[in-house]
Amino acid sequence: MSRLRKEFLKGIIISNPVFVLALGLCPALAISISIDNALGMSMGVAIVLLGSNIMVATLRKIVPNAVRIPVFIVIIASFVTIIDLLFQAYFPPLHQSLGIYLPLIVVNCIVLGRAEAFASKNPIFDSIADALGIAIGFMLALLLVSFIRQMLGTGMLTVFGKELLRLPGLASHPMALFVLPPGAFLVIALLLALFRRMGVLKNE
């Protein structure tokens, strides 16, 4: 049990996919303009990661070593197709705003990276714990970036149409830069530098 807990916790901080491993940056930067998007994206990644980790761990003794990467990719692509259709059916606005970044989970290095580095060598329950940990780490990173960008870029915090918070002054004159592409680079750069300064991340 403690082993599972260790695999689960390591994904959240020690090997946080976005900030520590610098994986999965494309979606983290592209869709982090609102909390809604961040929740939708991390839900998608979590389902795909969980599904592919379970499948890969189950099949790890059957799949020949030479063709393992193509097999993993096809498994991942199948799960991505499933969530693409699910989102299209149940959350059309979210599907619209995530656009091509939802199908692009296929080439998200986090998912293939976990399949190759962890699930292909470990039993199913460890792989499930690993997938959950990494998915939550990814979600926290995405939420942090989206929170900053949405607050500064629009001056208010809305989650699924409900307004939670409104900053006086900033709401009437938002810093639109933060919801534009340069803002994404700036926020990630400052967060990385801050984490290094605080000693959470190692300097290069």
Place this chain on the structure above:
Amino acid sequence: MNELISIFIGMALVNNFVLSRFLGLCPFFGVSKKLDNALSMGIAVTLVMFLASVVTWFIYHHILVPFNVEYMKIIIYIVVIASLVQIVEMAIKRTNVTLYNALGIYLPLITTNCAVLGITLINTQEDFSLIQSMVSALGGGIGFLFVLVIMSGIRERLELSDVPKSMKGLPIAFITAMLLSLTFFGFGGMV
């Protein structure tokens, strides 16, 4: 003709793959430390993007649409791209060993480059014709190459400059990308 030019400029500069669509960031930050590597990687990616666009256009319009299985596009596209990368790798190995040695390790990495899958999905989404897809793939690829080369030039100089300790490496690269992205906003009025 005008339409093709505007697609090309739109893909290469206005909606640049790296700076405004955030596609292909891994090679952008990973490979862009040296000018030569950046150039080789950019050319390889452009080539695969172009070929993938042509092949997936035929597959989509002549296999997936007639059989009504458009939802299979993600799986089919990724398999096509993976096999295409293998074929290009073998072809280059047989015909031009110097180029193969230069591109070597970068070729297999292209499979998981989101720019390649991205361009095929964008072409399908925008419902481009064959010629339009080819132009948009070339535009996207050249835009990627262009930014990769600029970035590598800047990063070669950054190595020598005095950067605050916690900003070294990735953070300062992101700041550079932010300034580049801001600069590319200037192209916004072109299309």
